[in-house]
Amino acid sequence: MLAFILRRLAQSALVLLAVGLIAFAMFRFVGDPIDAMLGQERTVEDIARLRAALGLDRSFVEQYLRFLGGALQGEFGVSWRLGRPVGRLLAERAPATLELALVSGVLAVGLGIGLGVYTALRRGGWLAGAIMTGSLIGVSLPTFLIGILLIWVFSVELGWLPSFGRGETVDLGFWTTGFLTVSGLKALILPSITLGLYQMTLIMRLVRAEMLEVLRADYIRFARARGLRERSIHFRHALKNTLAPVITVTGLQIGAIVAFAIITETVFQWPGVGLLFINAVQAVDIPVMAAYLMLIAALFVAINLIVDILYVMIDPRLRADRAGAAR
C-alpha cells in the first residue's frame, strides 16, 4: 500500500514537472513580456533594466527553476492585460468558481445517485423512462446552449432568476461568499444547473447500470431469501457495492466541473477563475494562461491521486493484488 502510494506520488510529481515545463515555455517564448509591459516610449536602458528585473538574462534552466520556485509560492508573474500579480488575481477569483463548482458537484452527485437508483429500481416505469430519455437529450446539448436556454426561460420569459453575475456577496476578509444573501443564492441556481447537468446525467446512467448489474448478483438473492427488508437490500447491500466505479467517475468529473466552469462562467458572466482565463486567452495574456494551466494540472493530479488511493481502500481485491505483485 505504501509502495503504491509512493509510486503514484512520484508519477504525479513527474506530470507536474512536465506541465510546469510547458507553462514555463509558454511564459518564456510566446509573445514578448518586454513588449507587453513597456509602452511605445522606451529606452535601451529601460529594456535592459526590465530584462534583469524579470531574470530574462539568466540561463534557461535557472529561469525554469526560478519559475517553479515562484509557482510553489503562488507567484506567477504579472498579468499583461491587467498589470496586477497573477497570484492575487487568482486568489480573488477563486471563491466564485469554488462555490459554483461545489454547488454543481453536490447537485450532480446527489441527484445523479438518487435518480440512478430510482431508474434502476423502477425500470420499465414511465417516469424512469422519461428520465432516461431526458438524460440523453441533456448529454447531447452543448453546455453553453443549456445555459442560454435556461436564461431564456427563467430570466427573459419568466423573470424569476438573474441571468448574470453573483448577486450580492459578503466579504469575509479572505473569502467572498454568495451563500449568505438571497440574491447571491438566487444567482447560483442557473449557473450551477448548467454546470452540473452533464455530470449529473453521467453519474445517473452509471449508477443505474451498476445497480442493475449488482441486483442480479447472488448475494442479493440470498439477502432476499434471508427475509431482509427491500430498503435495506437496495441501500445497504446493492448501492454500497456500486460505489467503487462511481467514486472513480465522480472524482474525475469534479476536475471536469472546474474546467467546464470556463464555459458556464462566460455564459453567465460569473466573476470566477474561468472567466479570467477565457479573457486571458482572448487577449493572449500568457502569465494568466500559464498560471491557470499549472493550477488546473495540480488539481487534476491531486484528484487522480486521491481517487486511486480511495479505490484501493474501498476494493479489498485490488489491495490483495497489489500486495501480491509487490512481493
Place this chain on the structure above:
Amino acid sequence: MRPPRTILGRALDGDLGRSFRRSPPTVLAAAVALALILGAALAPLIAPADPHDPASLNLMNGFTPPMTPNAFTGEAFWLGTDDQGRDMASAILYGLRISLFVGVAAVALAMLIGVTLGLIAGYVGGWVDGVIMRVADIQLTFPAILVAMLIFGVAKGLTPPESRDQMAIWVLILSIGLSDWVQFARTVRASAMVEAQKDYVAAARLIGRSGAAIMLRHVAPNALGPVLVIATISLALAIIAEATLSFLGVGAPPTSPSLGTLIRIGQGYLFSGEWWILFFPALTLLALALAVNLLGDWLRDALNPRLR
C-alpha cells in the same frame, strides 16, 4: 474456404446497408446530415444573399422578424435579419460551411496524428511506445476543450497581430485537431499490437517488406473499422468544440462567423426580444451535432462484432 475479410470488406457488403435501413432514426439522421452538408457546400449558389458582402446589406432591413415583411422596405426574410439587415438564412448557411469545414479538417488532422503515432507505438513498441502513450495519458487527464483553448491561446500569441483574424480558422483547426488525437492513437495501437503478432506480418517481414510498408499496407487496414467509428463520433465532438470555442470568443472571428460565433452574437439580442438571431443558428448547430452523433452511435453498433 473463404478468404479472411477485413472490416472494410464487411462494411461494403450488404450487412451494413441492411442494418441502416432497419433503423429509422439513423435514416433520418443521415438525411438531416446530408441536407446540412449539401446546404453548406452549395451555400454560394442557394443562399438568398452573400452575408459577407457589405454592399448587399440594407440597414433599413435590420431586425426583421422571420416571414414578416419589413416595415420600411417591405422585404421579407425566411429566418429574419440581424441588427445590420443581414439575412439570417444566408448567414447560417455560410456559418454551417465554416463549422463543417473546421470540424472535418480538425478530425482529419487528429486522425492523421493519432493513426500515425498509434501505428508506431503499437508496431515498434519499447520506449517509443512508452513515451507516446505517456504523453497520451497526460493529455487525456485534461478535458479536450481545455487543451484546445490553451493551444488556441498559444498559437494566437505566436501569430503576428495583424494576421490573427485570417489565421483564426487554421489556428482553430490546429487546436481542436491536436486536442483530439489520443483516442485514435489508443485504438490503432491496440489493433497494431494484435496484428503485429500474426503470421502474415511475419511472412511479410520474411519476404523483406519494410516496417513502414507493413504498417501501412497490412496493419493499418485492419484498424480501419474502429477508426471510422471514432472519426464519426469525433466529428460531432469537434463540431461542438468549435461552436463552444467560437461562442467563447476564442474561435472563428466575427469577419467569418461560424455557427458558434452567430450564437455568440445572437445571445446579445435575447433580452430585447429578437429571439430569431439566436434561435436559428442554435437549432442548426443542434441538428448537425445530433445527426452526426446518431450516425456515429449507429456505426459503432453496426461494426461491433459482439453485437451481431
